[in-house]
Amino acid sequence: MENRFKDKVVLITGSASxxxxxxxxxxxxxxxxxxxxxxxxxxxxxxxxxxxSLGTEGLFVATDVSRHEDVKSLMAAAVDRFGTIDIxxxxxxxxxxxxxxxxxxxxxxxxxVIDINLKGVWLCMKYQAPIMVENGGGAIINVSSLAGxxxxxxxxxYHASKFGVIGATKATAIxxxxxxxxxxxxxxxxxxxxxxxxxFFSDEKRKEQAKYMHPVGRFGTVEEVxxxxxxxxxxxxxxxxxxxxxxxxxxxx
Numbered sequence: 001m002e003n004r005f006k007d008k009v010v011l012i013t014g015s016a017s018x019x020x021x022x023x024x025x026x027x028x029x030x031x032x033x034x035x036x037x038x039x040x041x042x043x044x045x046x047x048x049x050x051x052x053s054l055g056t057e058g059l060f061v062a063t064d065v066s067r068h069e070d071v072k073s074l075m076a077a078a079v080d081r082f083g084t085i086d087i088x089x090x091x092x093x094x095x096x097x098x099x100x101x102x103x104x105x106x107x108x109x110x111x112x113v114i115d116i117n118l119k120g121v122w123l124c125m126k127y128q129a130p131i132m133v134e135n136g137g138g139a140i141i142n143v144s145s146l147a148g149x150x151x152x153x154x155x156x157x158y159h160a161s162k163f164g165v166i167g168a169t170k171a172t173a174i175x176x177x178x179x180x181x182x183x184x185x186x187x188x189x190x191x192x193x194x195x196x197x198x199x200f201f202s203d204e205k206r207k208e209q210a211k212y213m214h215p216v217g218r219f220g221t222v223e224e225v226x227x228x229x230x231x232x233x234x235x236x237x238x239x240x241x242x243x244x245x246x247x248x249x250x251x252x253x
Contacts, residue, residue: 002030003030003031004030004031004230004234005027005030005031005032005087005230005233005234006030006031006032007031007032007033008027008031008032008033008086008087009032009033009035009078009082009083009084009085009086009087010023010024010027010032010033010034010035010085010086010087010088010089010233011035011037011074011075011078011085011087011088011089011128012024012027012034012035012036012037012088012089012091013037013038013063013065013074013089013090013091013092013120013124014037014038014065014090014091014092014093014143015036015037015038015044015047015060015091016038016039016040016043016044016047017040017043017193017194018191018193018194018195018222019091019143019188019191019193019222019225019226019229020036020038020089020091020092021043021047021222022222022223022225022226023089023091023226023229024036024047024051025047025050025051025054026226026230027087027230028050028051028054028056028058029054030230031056032056032086032087033056033057033058033059033082034051034056034057034058034059035058035059035060035061035074035077035078035081035082035085036048036051036058036059036060036061037060037061037062037063037065037074037092038062038063038092039062039063039064041062044060044062045060047060048060057082059077059078059081059082061073061074061077061078063092065090065092065116065119065120065121065123065124066115066116066119066120066123068123071120071123071124071126071127072127075124075127075128075131079131084131084132084134084135085128085131085132085135085138086132086135086138086139087138087139087140087141087233088124088125088128088132088138088139088140088141089141089143089229089233090120090121090124090125090128090140090141090142090143091143092116092117092120093116093117093120093143093161093195094112094113094116094117095113095154095155095158095195095198096109096110096112096113096154096155096157096158096161097109097155097157098153098154098155098158099153099155100155102156105155105156105157109157110156110157112157113155113157113158113161114157114160114161114164116161117157117158117161117162117164117165118160118161118164118165118168121142121165121168122168125140125142125168125172125183128140129172129175129176129181129183132176132179132181133176133179133181136180137179137180137181138180138181138182139181139182139183139184139232139233139237140172140181140182140183140184141184141185141186141229141232141233142165142168142169142183142184142185142186143165143185143186143188144162144163144165144166144169144185144186144187144244145158145162145187145188145189146187146188146189146246146248146251146252147159147162148161148162148163148164148165148166148185148187148244149163149166149187149244149246149252150252162187165185166185166187166244169183169184169185169242169244170242170244173241173242174242177241177242180238182232182237182238182240182241183241183242184232184237184240184241184242184243184244184245185243185244185245186225186228186229186232186244186245186247187244187245187246187247187248187252188220188225188247188248189213189214189219189220189246189247189248189249189251189252190210190211190213190214190219190220190251191219191220191221191222191224191225191247192219192220192221192222193222196219213251214248214249214250214251215249215250215251215253216249216250217249218249219249220247220248220249224247225247228245228247232245
């Protein structure tokens with residue numbers, strides 16, 4: 001253990017699986033104190049045990065990021081337990097209805113995707129940024145998507161939400177730059193996660209089509225995404241703010 005983030009407080013939403021889970025375990029191995037948050041209780045309680053087995057402190061707060069009071073309570077619980085938030089990974093998200101044309105997309109599904117993917121990121125930043133200002137600085141990393149940089153067939157609400165995350169990231173970065181709070185977005189293409197399995201991997205033809213769009217000829221891994229997150233969260237990334245970094249194997253070229 002190198003303890004690159006020893007005693008830093010890292011808050012991660014959407015921690016039950018995939019990128020969120022991988023990031024939580026990475027930062028725990030590097031000595032950080034971890035706050036995990038999502039709606040899935042059993043998975044997060046299991047993750048909390050893994051975090052604590054690595055010799056660091058953890059906290060799980062059941063949270064629906066689309067609900068204002070849930071997010072407010074999450075941030076208060078983190079500060080009450082650990083005193084502040086140094087690094088925030090706003091990762092909670094849903095894929096919505098993929099492969100459905102705009103004319104067939106339902107209003108209920110639109111509202112659900114926008115509420116979680118976009119409103120949820122805003123609500124998190126709304127409370128994280130002032131905490132970091134009081135702390136003398138910090139790093140916020142929002143999870144957008146390659147679908148936030150280019151159009152496609154991921155569904156109108158998913159594209160709109162992920163484009164919106166980038167806009168919200170840039171606006172907040174400008175507002176808080178002078179307070180030493182960096183705000184950036186990462187834009188993964190298809191990463192091997194449970195979400196990707198639901199969206200792409202259940203049909204072999206669709207899986208091959210998804211792989212083909214990556215010039216490197218394969219899907220990305222959680223570890224590769226976490227590598228970018230850790231850099232943005234570290235002193236090495238302190239001069240980077242307001243950007244959206246593709247992690248896409250060349251798919252956005």
